[in-house]
Amino acid sequence: MTYVVTDNCRGCRFTECVTVCPVECFHLDDTMTYIDPENCIDCGGCAPACPVGAIEPDYRLAADKKFWIDINRKRAAETPVISARLPPLPGADERRQALGR
Amino acid sequence: MTLPNLETVGGGDVRIALIGSGPSGFYTTEALFRSGAPVAVDMFERLPVPYGLVRFGVAPDHPKLKQVTATFDRIAKTPGFRFVGGVTVGRDVTVDELRESYDAVVMATGADVSRSLGIQGEALAGSHHAGDFVAWYNGHPDFGDLRFDLDHEAATIIGHGNVALDVARILAKTADELRKTDIASHALEVLAESRIREIHIVGRGTPAQAKFSSKELRDFLELRECVALIEGNGITPEDFEAENPDDPEMSDKLSLLKAFSQQAPTKPRRCFFRFGLSPRSIKGRQQVETISFARRSGSAEEDIACGLVFSSVGRRTAPIAGVPYDEHRGVHANVDGRVMAGNSAIDGLYVCGWSKRGSNGTIGTSRGCGIATAEAILADLLRRRRSCLGTPDALLARLAARVPRIVSYGDWTTLDAAEKRRGAVIGKPREKFVSIPAMLAAMNA
Numbered sequence: 001m002t003y004v005v006t007d008n009c010r011g012c013r014f015t016e017c018v019t020v021c022p023v024e025c026f027h028l029d030d031t032m033t034y035i036d037p038e039n040c041i042d043c044g045g046c047a048p049a050c051p052v053g054a055i056e057p058d059y060r061l062a063a064d065k066k067f068w069i070d071i072n073r074k075r076a077a078e079t080p081v082i083s084a085r086l087p088p089l090p091g092a093d094e095r096r097q098a099l100g101r
Numbered sequence: 102m103t104l105p106n107l108e109t110v111g112g113g114d115v116r117i118a119l120i121g122s123g124p125s126g127f128y129t130t131e132a133l134f135r136s137g138a139p140v141a142v143d144m145f146e147r148l149p150v151p152y153g154l155v156r157f158g159v160a161p162d163h164p165k166l167k168q169v170t171a172t173f174d175r176i177a178k179t180p181g182f183r184f185v186g187g188v189t190v191g192r193d194v195t196v197d198e199l200r201e202s203y204d205a206v207v208m209a210t211g212a213d214v215s216r217s218l219g220i221q222g223e224a225l226a227g228s229h230h231a232g233d234f235v236a237w238y239n240g241h242p243d244f245g246d247l248r249f250d251l252d253h254e255a256a257t258i259i260g261h262g263n264v265a266l267d268v269a270r271i272l273a274k275t276a277d278e279l280r281k282t283d284i285a286s287h288a289l290e291v292l293a294e295s296r297i298r299e300i301h302i303v304g305r306g307t308p309a310q311a312k313f314s315s316k317e318l319r320d321f322l323e324l325r326e327c328v329a330l331i332e333g334n335g336i337t338p339e340d341f342e343a344e345n346p347d348d349p350e351m352s353d354k355l356s357l358l359k360a361f362s363q364q365a366p367t368k369p370r371r372c373f374f375r376f377g378l379s380p381r382s383i384k385g386r387q388q389v390e391t392i393s394f395a396r397r398s399g400s401a402e403e404d405i406a407c408g409l410v411f412s413s414v415g416r417r418t419a420p421i422a423g424v425p426y427d428e429h430r431g432v433h434a435n436v437d438g439r440v441m442a443g444n445s446a447i448d449g450l451y452v453c454g455w456s457k458r459g460s461n462g463t464i465g466t467s468r469g470c471g472i473a474t475a476e477a478i479l480a481d482l483l484r485r486r487r488s489c490l491g492t493p494d495a496l497l498a499r500l501a502a503r504v505p506r507i508v509s510y511g512d513w514t515t516l517d518a519a520e521k522r523r524g525a526v527i528g529k530p531r532e533k534f535v536s537i538p539a540m541l542a543a544m545n546a
Contacts, residue, residue: 019472020465022124022169041168044316045465048350057316060353084135 001058002037003046006068008054008099009033012092015085017046017055027079028086036076037069052101114141114181115482116493118199120190121209122146123153124464125454127173128471129207134179136479141181143203143493147189148242149508149540150516151177153211155464156533157241160267161282162274162320164530169464177510185497186508187541193503194496196423200449202491205478208424208433208440208452212416212460216431218259222383223412226250231258231268231413238271238292240285240533242540251295253408257392259380260413261304261311268411269300270320273327273372283524283531300372301332301405305379305397308340308358315353321361327370331362334403335377335396378403383410418456432456438474439481449487451478505541512544519543 005017009032017033018026025039026046035046035055047055058069115138119126122144133140150156152170159166177184188194199206215230217223227250236244256272258265271279276293284292304311321329341359343352361374378394381402385391391404417431425434425442433452434441440450453474454467462470501507516534520543523532534540 019469020463022128022464022468023172041165042316043166043169043463043465044314045463045468049465049469053347053349056349059319060349 001042002040002069002072003035003042003044003055004037004058004061004068004072005033005035006054006056006061006065008052009050011095012052012054012088013086014051014088014092015082016049016051018082019085020045020049024081024083025076026082027076028082029075029079031089033082034072034075034079037073052096052099114139115205115486116140116203116489117142117205117207117478118203118493119144119207119209120196120199121153121211121454121456122151122184122186123209123211123454123467124155124169124173125211125457125467125471126153126207126209127176128468129209129453129474130179130182130471131176131468132472132475133478134176134181136475138479138482141183141493143183143185143497145188145190145194145199146184146186146508149186149506149512149537149544151184151186151510151513157236157239159239160235160271161239161284162270162279164282166464167283182510184508184510184513185500186513187504187506187537188500191421191423194500196421196450198496200423202489202493202496203449204482204487204489205449205451207474207478208421208450208456209454210418210421210433210456212431212455213419214417214431215412216415216417218380218412218414220380220382222385222389225383225385225389226387227253227385227389227408228383228410229412231260231264231411232416234268234271234411235264238284238288240288240535242535242537245285245287245535249291249409251291251297251409253296255299255301255405255407256297256409256411257301257303257405257407258411258413259303259392260415261302261306261313262413262415263313263317265302265304265411265413266313266317266320268413269302269372270317270324272297272300273321273324273370275326278325281528281530283529283533285533285535287535297409298370299407300327300370301375301407302372303375303378303380303394303405305377307376308336308355309344309351311354311358311376313354315350315357318354318357321372322357324368324370324372326368327372328364328366328368329361329372329374330364330366331358332373332375333362334375335398336362340376375405416455416460424450424452430459432459438470438477449481506544508541508544515546516540516543519546
């Protein structure tokens with residue numbers, strides 16, 4: 001298994017997940033973070049840390065969200081590791097409220 | 102994290118002594134190095150081996166979680182890092198002595214002391230702390246000589262956290278399911294002869310209040326010879342409905358428990374989850390025979406017959422001379438990682454991880470916690486640097502005369518390779534050395 005970042009991260013990118021990841025398996029691009037499934041050790045620390053509930057274990061994803069597993073694998077391979085927290089994207093708090101979080 | 106410019110404090114490298122080599126110790130070290138400040142860290146560990154609960158707590162059948170040690174090894178390679186193994190702070194060297202030679206001393210001592218139930222009969226044979234059993238099957242040197250008599254039909258685990266689930270799962274598995282893990286061989290031999298067929302996991306609260314996580318619960322669907330069931334007395338179908346359906350972890354946990362409640366006892370071993378029961382007393386003539394519980398709703402009592410009981414009701418930090426203790430929270434007295442004597446912070450004394458905030462959270466939680474403690478240390482050092490009477494090297498030279506051997510990270514690497522070689526022969530990821538003399542001998546081999 002692995003944990004997976006999904007659509008709620010897009011446009012927020014709070015990166016609280018990065019602080020609590022024990023193995024630095026988060027990668028990022030301009031819109032969101034991704035988990036490298038090869039390095040994730042399934043500790044589960046990141047899921048409750050995400051302010052917008054974007055992170056789930058793969059087995060818990062709804063059928064229409066399963067495609068995020070492949071996106072995380074692919075984008076993690078193409079993007080740099082992020083090892084320290086960054087400021088959220090502009091408008092992140094508004095988006096969090098819009099998501100009802 | 103903001104980088105304080107410690108160059109301005111003068112006096113060369115900032116020298117930090119860190120006590121403990123578990124996750125929080127390594128992550129505090131990492132954060133100190135990453136700050137860019139010129140720091141040197143000496144990590145003291147009373148055993149000859151690092152990793153704390155990753156080696157002695159994480160269950161042998163959870164190997165993926167143990168891959169985190171690769172991160173610890175990377176941190177240990179940072180210039181300025183030294184492992185000082187085989188030195189017991191509080192016995193071989195005092196905290197005050199460390200404070201005389203280091204700019205800052207950080208306690209990362211975890212939560213080693215199992216809480217007791219505080220009920221009658223707890224001292225009977227067959228009554229154990231879950232934490233002792235965990236340390237035993239994980240090959241902790243202090244627990245290798247413990248004896249667990251598994252020649253009983255039933256065992257009860259009191260507590261609804263992830264440690265309780267670890268203990269239940271290890272009892273529920275067959276020897277074949279454990280044979281290819283890094284479980285200590287003395288434990289595998291005893292477990293292979295186990296007669297336990299009935300495991301009760303008992304908690305005070307409701308299914309929603311149980312602290313174990315859905316991920317650990319899910320493991321109970323995969324057991325070869327054991328089926329997970331709910332002992333339904335006092336449980337209604339509503340107890341499995343999540344109050345907030347938007348909480349995926351809670352929904353997952355409750356739906357798994359609901360699934361357990363609908364399973365048939367189709368396998369030879371059965372694991373019963375029981376709710377709403379507070380332990381009142383453990384009874385037996387020579388050894389544990391029954392445990393009496395009070396039902397949370399109403400005054401009814403309920404007995405469980407079993408020959409073994411494991412209490413898994415939390416842990417406390419072991420107090421250490423020279424560090425004020427918070428009896429209420431069971432940790433070193435601190436505010437946000439600064440050790441406190443009454444209302445004032447003790448200069449140059451810090452704490453991180455479970456000995457700072459109590460025994461909760463995952464390995465990742467300790468990373469965030471370590472970063473916070475490192476920030477406090479650096480902020481204080483920037484404000485004012487204490488003057489030290491001695492130096493770390495002079496202290497280590499004195500220590501070398503007090504202990505059989507100061508174990509370096511290189512020594513550990515030798516031992517690590519030896520354990521892996523021993524394991525490979527029998528298809529295990531490693532075969533741990535359990536006694537300290539055996540560890541030291543393998544370092545010299």
